[in-house]
Amino acid sequence: MKLLALDTATAACSVAAWDDGEVVERFEWVEHGHSERLLPLVDEVLAEVGWELTQCDALAFGCGPGSFTALRIGAGVTQGLAFGADLPVVPVSSLAALAQGQNAPRVLAAFDARMSQIYWGAYARNAKGLVELIGQERVTSPADLALVGNEIWLGAGNGWTVYRQALRQAVGEAVEISDDDLYPHARDVAELAAGSVEAGETVKAEEAVPRYIRN
Template sequence: MNILALDTSTEACSVAILTDGAVAERFEYGNQHSERLLAMVDGLLAETGLALTQFDAIAFGRGPGSFTGLRIGAGVAQGLAFGVDIPVTPISSLAALAQGVDAPRVLAAFDARMNQVYSAAYARNPQGIVELVGAESVAVPSEVPLPGGNGWIGAGNGWDQYHAVLLEHLKEHVSNWHEQAYPHARDVGRLGAATVQAGKAISAELALPVYVRDDIAVKQVKP
């Protein structure tokens, strides 16, 4: 199975190609996703010698995350998939982050600005694929939900920004957290391949971002 994967949900931008167990990836930091993403795709296609028509699906990080980044990723995935008539697999960016953490249970959190974080808890199944426990949410760090039990590992730029508050709030439930952890396209691709195998890929016109929080801006109301 050949999967082209993209993630632009955070300040990191990555592209990966998965071909029957082999992975090629390009990963960059910075907020130049609109300028770099297609060039990264073209570079990996040239490196692997594959054409878009040879892919079974395009997987992309559908959010939550940066509003601009999510629109860029979804738009590029949709355009590429339309061009060669292949399906897409929207993948939670929080799930992709958790997939890349070497731990059985991960509490992924992204900085959502406005003193909030996007978060979700994931447990790894016997096949090594993370599965959502509960739901994705957006909340202030002191109110982040967590399923019962101990031994969770924190990861994501939400932890980088708010680790003191999160650790105080979650106490013994979280045993450690990883600094500077970002979602990678290779993990988007692995989750995308599992989605394709489960027969859950969708048509390109349904390639939409998932923001979790709809109120992009907080309006100030004068008394």
């Protein structure tokens, strides 16, 4: 299975070609430059793997939550590519992609949502090595992040960096905070999307829309 995946939910921008688990990825810190860098990264990745876009079985994109503007750019590019190549699309939570990239069985993924809030979700890894959401993804104040169960969790994402003190007060010592991989990667978007493609759980190009959580 060949997938092209991208993520623009945060200040990072990434594109990955996924071929039955073999991955080529471009990942850049762009802050506000997603519109300038996303399509060139797509071209670079496709050129490296030697694919035409029409050879892909599907496209996958990080649908959020995250930066409203950056998410719209990612969704718009995904729609355009999918329409042009007549490909199905798999929207993947960017929080889930972040969690998938961590070497831990349980992950509390959190992004800075500005306005003294975080986007967050709790994920547990299943027998196939893929993370699954426990409960719902939310936008709350850091003080309202709630642990699930009594296990030790890994806290990942830039939300833990920006609001470290407030989050530590909320969860105590039950969370080990990671300072690595603060942003989601397209390679993990692709890995999560592969199962959806196999199960036929895709959407049409026009249905590839962001998921903001916050209205």
